[in-house]
Amino acid sequence: MIVLMKRKWPLWFITIVLSLCILSGCDRPRITGVEPDEMDTSQDPIQIPYKADEPMTVKVKNGYLMITPVAEYKISGVVVGKGTYSSDWAGEISPVDLAIAWGKLADPGANRYITYTQGYRWYFYQCKSEGPFDHSYVISHSSNNHIIPANENIRRAVKTVKKKHQVVLEGFLVNLKGTYKEQPVTWNTSLSRTDIGNGSCELFYVSKVRIGTKVYE
Numbered sequence: 001m002i003v004l005m006k007r008k009w010p011l012w013f014i015t016i017v018l019s020l021c022i023l024s025g026c027d028r029p030r031i032t033g034v035e036p037d038e039m040d041t042s043q044d045p046i047q048i049p050y051k052a053d054e055p056m057t058v059k060v061k062n063g064y065l066m067i068t069p070v071a072e073y074k075i076s077g078v079v080v081g082k083g084t085y086s087s088d089w090a091g092e093i094s095p096v097d098l099a100i101a102w103g104k105l106a107d108p109g110a111n112r113y114i115t116y117t118q119g120y121r122w123y124f125y126q127c128k129s130e131g132p133f134d135h136s137y138v139i140s141h142s143s144n145n146h147i148i149p150a151n152e153n154i155r156r157a158v159k160t161v162k163k164k165h166q167v168v169l170e171g172f173l174v175n176l177k178g179t180y181k182e183q184p185v186t187w188n189t190s191l192s193r194t195d196i197g198n199g200s201c202e203l204f205y206v207s208k209v210r211i212g213t214k215v216y217e
Contacts, residue, residue, distance in 0.1 A: 029157035033215035039166045041106035045075040045143075045193065050172060060092045063185070065178035067148070067205060071191060076168045077102035079161055080111070080142065081118035089180040090121075090187065094146045094203070096158045099123040100167065103141040105133065114138065121146065121201070140194050143202055146187075148174065150207040157209045157216035168210035174203050 048071060055066040081099030085091035099118055104110060113131025117124045123144040127133055149155035150171065161167060173189040189203035209216045 027156060029153050029160060029216050031214050032153070032217045034213050035210055035215055036213050039076060039168060039210070039212075041077045041102050041166060043076065044102065044141075045073060047173070047191070048072040058093065060089045060178075060180070063089055063178055063180035063182075065089065065093060065176055065180075065185070068175045068177075069172035069205065070175055070189065071173040072171075073173045073202070073204060074168065074170045075100055075102070075143070075145070077142075077166070078106040079163050079165045079167055080105075080114075080116040081123050081144075082161060082163060083118045083121070083123075084159070085121070089178075089185065093176070094148050095155065096147045096161070097121060097123070097201075098145045098147060098158070098161060098167070098169075099142065100145060100169075101142040103137075105138065105141045106166075118144070136194075139196055143190075143193060144200075145169070145202045145204045148203065148205045150205060153216055154206055154209055157211065158206065161209075161211060165211055168208075169204065169206050170208040171204060171206040174205045176203060 050069050050072050052069045055068040058065045058067060077100040079098055080101045083097040085095055085097070097118065099116060101110075105114070113128045113133060115126045125138055125142070127135065127138060147158050149158055173191060175189060176187040178185055187203055188199065190200045192200070207217065
């Protein structure tokens with residue numbers, strides 16, 4: 001005969017398990033909506049000029065930053081690269097970079113011909129010579145986005161994004177200036193999808209995120 005005995009877990013073990021469950025739950029973004037329609041990643045980003053009445057002032061450790069929207073912006077595409085940052089004022093205000101591709105670059109199988117890498121606030125790509133994409137197409141159909149989350153829920157949502165996720169991001173392209181450790185700092189957005197090199201990334205204040213069918217605001 002087999003006797004089943006109830007195991008008595010020590011109090012310290014139960015406390016640790018409960019704490020981990022609470023912490024993991026607190027770090028999850030809250031879903032604010034669902035959009036079941038198919039995501040269209042074939043179109044170019046939508047950019048509309050915008051003139052702000054006054055900049056938004058954000059306090060950061062050892063300084064402050066003024067954020068000025070210069071264009072309404074919406075991008076739909078596939079995530080091909082992700083970088084995370086936490087040091088200095090830039091990492092505090094923009095903890096995530098997302099490299100996003102659209103058009104034919106978002107088609108299934110397109111990544112067989114292109115390799116993407118990302119780091120130090122830059123993203124890089126390498127095309128295979130036998131592939132269907134030339135450099136001008138890749139440059140005009142992909143971008144590196146420095147994400148400034150509009151709130152904590154957006155911050156948590158963006159941090160859950162992974163490569164190959166289909167996403168829609170909405171908000172504003174912004175310019176930024178302020179003071180950090182008593183030194184002036186500036187960070188401006190690109191307003192073009194065809195520029196390259198330093199200054200060609202989008203500085204993107206994001207107020208709405210769609211990942212798959214889930215929406216976060």
